[in-house]
């Protein structure tokens with residue numbers, strides 16, 4: 001297989017400093033990034049670097065538990081919460097992602113899916129505190145995006161109210177395994193997380209210094225259905241500026257009548273010169289509308305759907321695409 005085609009793209013950096021007085025300027029920058037890039041980083045967001053480090057420590061603590069323990073909080077597709085390992089198949093690859101993940105929520109979906117305090121003391125408290133802080137940054141971004149679309153300022157914030165039991169927002173801890181560095185005579189490219197677009201509203205991603213691997217292929221430039229084989233750009237962690245990497249998901253794309261671009265991305269498994277072979281941790285915070293939120297863009301390009309229907313359809317579409325891919329690659 002041909003080596004990955006890498007190209008340079010600039011990823012806009014947006015500062016949230018002095019948010020209340022700079023909201024118009026930030027809105028303009030965000031709308032520009034959402035329309036043209038789909039990916040951007042956010043700095044000066046008020047989440048302390050120590051808070052992020054502490055959450056990564058909690059994540060490592062969780063994943064270091066034995067499989068027997070983690071299996072007590074298994075992933076539930078119905079609730080979109082819990083732990084799973086080497087299970088997620090992407091339509092782009094038809095193969096399982098080489099990783100484990102643990103999805104947490106604020107609402108009902110977590111019932112029975114936290115490990116007991118005696119097993120992992122303080123984990124739940126730390127995690128919920130971190131999630132609330134990321135929610136607060138998300139709300140600033142959602143305010144600007146609503147304003148940019150011509151909605152009331154609080155329209156998207158209300159639709160993503162995590163204090164309601166209907167909340168679907170997910171914080172996903174991710175752990176990719178160390179990969180053996182060996183000859184790759186066939187040049188086969190496999191994946192830690194196969195190419196995909198997120199189906200949420202907006203994703204905020206935390207990476208650890210040095211643990212790179214995230215690559216993007218912005219939506220408008222994608223020439224194959226799932227971005228496989230197109231031109232990629234590496235998004236390296238930036239510990240100096242404590243940057244959060246953000247991307248628009250499918251939901252906001254349709255909620256904006258396709259004005260804002262959902263963007264393909266992946267975590268490539270190392271196989272080429274310059275790739276990262278070590279164990280990798282990341283944290284993705286998926287802003288999802290409440291189950292009963294009504295989704296329709298200002299120009300009404302698509303019929304109204306509820307947050308629950310949108311998520312269900314996205315999961316079904318993904319499932320069908322995986323089945324088709326498996327059929328097409330079956331021997």
Ligand SMILES: O=C(O)CCC(=O)C(=O)O
Nearest residue numbers: 174193198214267282284
């Ligand atoms: O681990 C990462 O850097 C990205 C993960 C991701 O894209 C996802 O879980 O949707």
Ligand SMILES: [Fe+2]
Nearest residue numbers: 196197198265
């Ligand atoms: Fe993603």
